[in-house]
Amino acid sequence: xxxxxxxxxxxxxxxxxxxxxxxxxxxxxxxxxxxxxxxxxxxxxxxxxxxxxxxxxxxxxxxxxxxxxxxxxxxxxxxxxxxxxxxxxxxxxxxxxxxxxxxxxxxxxxxxxxxxxxxxxxxxxxxxxxxxxxxxxxxxxxxxxxxxxxxxxxxxxxxxxxxxxxxxxxxxxxxxxxxxxxxxxxxxxxxxxxxxxxxxxxxxxxxxxxxxxxxxxxxxxxxxxxxxxxxxxxxxxxxxxxxxxxxxxxxxxxxxxxxxxxxxxxxxxxxxxxxxxxxxxxxxxxxxxxxxxxxxxxxxxxxxxxxxxxxxxxxxxxxxxxxxxxxxxxxxxxxxxxxxxxxxxxxxxxxxxxxxxxxxxxxxxxxxxxxxxxxxxxxxxxxxxxxxxxxxxxxxxxxxxxxxxxxxxxxxxxxxxxxxxxxxxxxxxxxxxxxxxxxxxxxxxxxxxxxxxxxxxxxxxxxxxxxxxxxxxxxxxxxxxxxxxxxxxxxxxxxxxxxxxxxxxxx
Numbered sequence: 001x002x003x004x005x006x007x008x009x010x011x012x013x014x015x016x017x018x019x020x021x022x023x024x025x026x027x028x029x030x031x032x033x034x035x036x037x038x039x040x041x042x043x044x045x046x047x048x049x050x051x052x053x054x055x056x057x058x059x060x061x062x063x064x065x066x067x068x069x070x071x072x073x074x075x076x077x078x079x080x081x082x083x084x085x086x087x088x089x090x091x092x093x094x095x096x097x098x099x100x101x102x103x104x105x106x107x108x109x110x111x112x113x114x115x116x117x118x119x120x121x122x123x124x125x126x127x128x129x130x131x132x133x134x135x136x137x138x139x140x141x142x143x144x145x146x147x148x149x150x151x152x153x154x155x156x157x158x159x160x161x162x163x164x165x166x167x168x169x170x171x172x173x174x175x176x177x178x179x180x181x182x183x184x185x186x187x188x189x190x191x192x193x194x195x196x197x198x199x200x201x202x203x204x205x206x207x208x209x210x211x212x213x214x215x216x217x218x219x220x221x222x223x224x225x226x227x228x229x230x231x232x233x234x235x236x237x238x239x240x241x242x243x244x245x246x247x248x249x250x251x252x253x254x255x256x257x258x259x260x261x262x263x264x265x266x267x268x269x270x271x272x273x274x275x276x277x278x279x280x281x282x283x284x285x286x287x288x289x290x291x292x293x294x295x296x297x298x299x300x301x302x303x304x305x306x307x308x309x310x311x312x313x314x315x316x317x318x319x320x321x322x323x324x325x326x327x328x329x330x331x332x333x334x335x336x337x338x339x340x341x342x343x344x345x346x347x348x349x350x351x352x353x354x355x356x357x358x359x360x361x362x363x364x365x366x367x368x369x370x371x372x373x374x375x376x377x378x379x380x381x382x383x384x385x386x387x388x389x390x391x392x393x394x395x396x397x398x399x400x401x402x403x404x405x406x407x408x409x410x411x412x413x414x415x416x417x418x419x420x421x422x423x424x425x426x427x428x429x430x431x432x433x434x435x436x437x438x439x440x441x442x443x444x445x446x447x448x449x450x451x452x453x454x455x456x457x458x459x460x461x462x463x464x465x466x467x468x469x470x471x472x473x474x475x476x477x478x479x480x481x482x483x484x485x486x487x488x489x490x491x492x493x494x495x496x497x498x499x500x501x502x503x504x505x506x507x
Contacts (some may be wrong), residue, residue: 001047001050001051004039005047005051006051008036008038009035009039009052009055009058012033012035013055013056013062014059015029015031015035016033016063017063019145020063020144020414020418022414024148026147026149029142029146029168030171030172031172031175032172036051036052036055036101037104037119037173038180039051040052041180043105045106048101048105049099049102051101052100052101053095053101054094055101056090056093056094056095056098057090057094059097060090060093060094060140061086063139063414064086064090064140065086065413066411066414067082067089068082068086069409069410069411069413069415070415071085074234074235089137092134093130096126096127096129100122100126103122104118104119106499107499110499111498111502116170116173116174116177116191116195117194118495119169119173120167120169120170121492121495122495124163124488124489125485125488125489127142127165127485128482128486128489129489131388134337135334135337138385138386139385140418141165143156143162143163143164143165144161144421145168146164146168147421147424147425150210150449150450151206151207152203152206153206153424153428154202154205154209154210154449156425156428156429156450157209157428157430157476157478158477159484160429160481160485161425162488163484166484166488167198167199167202171195174188210449213431217448217469220469221470222468222469223263223264223371223373223374223468223470224260224264224466224467225435225465225466225467226254226264226265226266226295226464226466227257227436227437227443227445227462227463227464227466228253228254228257228267228268228437228443228462229253229441229456229462230246230249230250230271230439231249231439231459231460231461232249232273232408233440234408234409234440237273243274243282244282246271246273247272247285250267251289253462253463254267256463258292258293258295261294262465263295263371264296265290265298266299266402266404267299267404267437268404268405268406268437268438269300269406269439270300270302271299271300272286272299272300272301274301275302275304276299276301286299286320287320287326288324290320290322291324293322294322296319296321296322296371298317298369299317299318300315300317300318300380300406302316302360303331315340315360315380316331316332317329317378317380319369327369327370330367330378331361331363331365332360332362332381333362333366333383333389334382336381339382340360341361366393366396373399373470374399374400374470375399376398376402377390377394377396377398377401378393378401378402378403379403379404379426380403380404381407383403384403384405384426385419385422387425387477387482391429391430391478391481394430394478395474395478398432400434401426401430401432401433402437403423403436405436405439406440407438407440407441407442408439412459416440416458420444420455423446424446424452427450428449429475431471431475432448433445433446433447433448433468433470434446435468440458443455443456443462444456444464445466448469448471454466
């Protein structure tokens with residue numbers, strides 16, 4: 001490999017970093033991979049893998065650097081070990097970009113197939129695979145860079161987030177083809193026409209859909225929702241001597257938002273830093289709040305169940321009524337590996353990544369909470385990044401979604417911003433409002449077009465009121481899920497199968 005090819009791969013990685021929060025230069029994503037595609041063109045399979053892996057390594061290091069903050073600063077893991085954990089995760093994720101580079105050389109070489117559609121199909125399939133393989137980590141999907149590009153992201157109600165990545169990759173591929181053929185003094189007319197048609201179709205659909213959603217929202221019943229952000233420092237969150245002070249903070253914030261007579265008040269994940277079900281000292285204090293405010297109260301708390309003689313712990317959300325009754329409970333279904341549980345923990349002698357991190361059990365049931373006005377689903381922290389999980393709440397009857405989280409682990413990094421913007425796509429995919437309450441930020445509201453209509457700051461106290469609309473309509477994505485990603489995955493497998501058959505026959 002030439003030094004130029006390495007620099008081009010590094011350039012693609014840097015452009016991808018700049019496409020995501022906090023930089024938010026989302027326009028860069030539309031050509032970020034052109035340098036990589038140019039670098040791997042004509043290379044051997046191993047060289048293509050290495051160059052693409054390098055792009056992934058640089059981009060994921062720049063986007064996910066905050067892992068060190070989470071496990072070192074707040075998990076009290078030694079810095080060198082924290083760095084190793086980051087490199088391990090980044091290396092794993094970079095295997096997907098490396099595989100992309102490898103296969104972009106293998107398939108054309110042995111199958112003879114030359115089409116601009118192959119690159120985006122393959123990228124989409126690999127992005128989908130990353131969303132569930134080894135429990136899944138669909139963070140920093142290419143399409144997520146476009147959360148501010150509202151007309152473009154509207155197509156997610158059909159394709160999910162994967163269709164967005166497909167179109168971005170298609171544009172990158174076409175620009176590469178134009179560059180490559182321009183050097184040879186030709187022009188890929190057909191490829192440019194196809195790409196322009198796809199891009200313009202998605203934008204036209206977006207503008208039309210945004211207008212339609214605007215009209216639909218005016219006809220939907222409303223609900224007043226209040227969000228609280230206690231800004232409880234992670235270092236004292238689980239300190240027993242600070243529990244009463246924590247409850248006083250949330251009581252004060254709840255009474256403040258109650259001045260605008262909300263129907264529902266929302267506290268963040270584990271807002272009660274104790275087991276609510278057995279905290280006889282604090283239960284009355286918590287249940288008095290919905291009674292005083294005449295509003296339903298949703299709050300996060302750890303919980304436990306004795307099952308088959310064993311105590312199992314859960315990360316839970318409770319709903320309390322103005323009558324001081326607990327009328328619903330949801331146990332988090334998708335836990336954070338090594339953060340909330342240890343995979344194969346009963347077989348391998350491994351611990352969790354830090355102090356104060358429990359070994360929780362996963363909930364088994366998708367549960368929607370009921371209000372007099374309608375139903376809503378709750379996604380706890382990490383769960384919001386999984387589009388298929390979120391759509392299941394809406395498919396089973398949720399009229400809006402709530403996500404509660406404790407992003408204090410991230411510190412003052414780009415992670416809280418990245419985490420918040422992912423929720424934009426869940427709103428568009430299912431055409432529902434999303435209310436988000438975070439311990440240290442970011443707290444806010446997102447409408448069904450993906451527009452952030454109200455947003456707080458990080459590491460500040462917030463007491464926020466908003467009016468949302470309740471949606472009964474189901475989108476194509478809500479009803480049928482990742483059909484687009486399945487098609488791309490199926491086509492990728494067919495192309496790979498055809499390539500292997502051609503290779504065996506020596507063609």
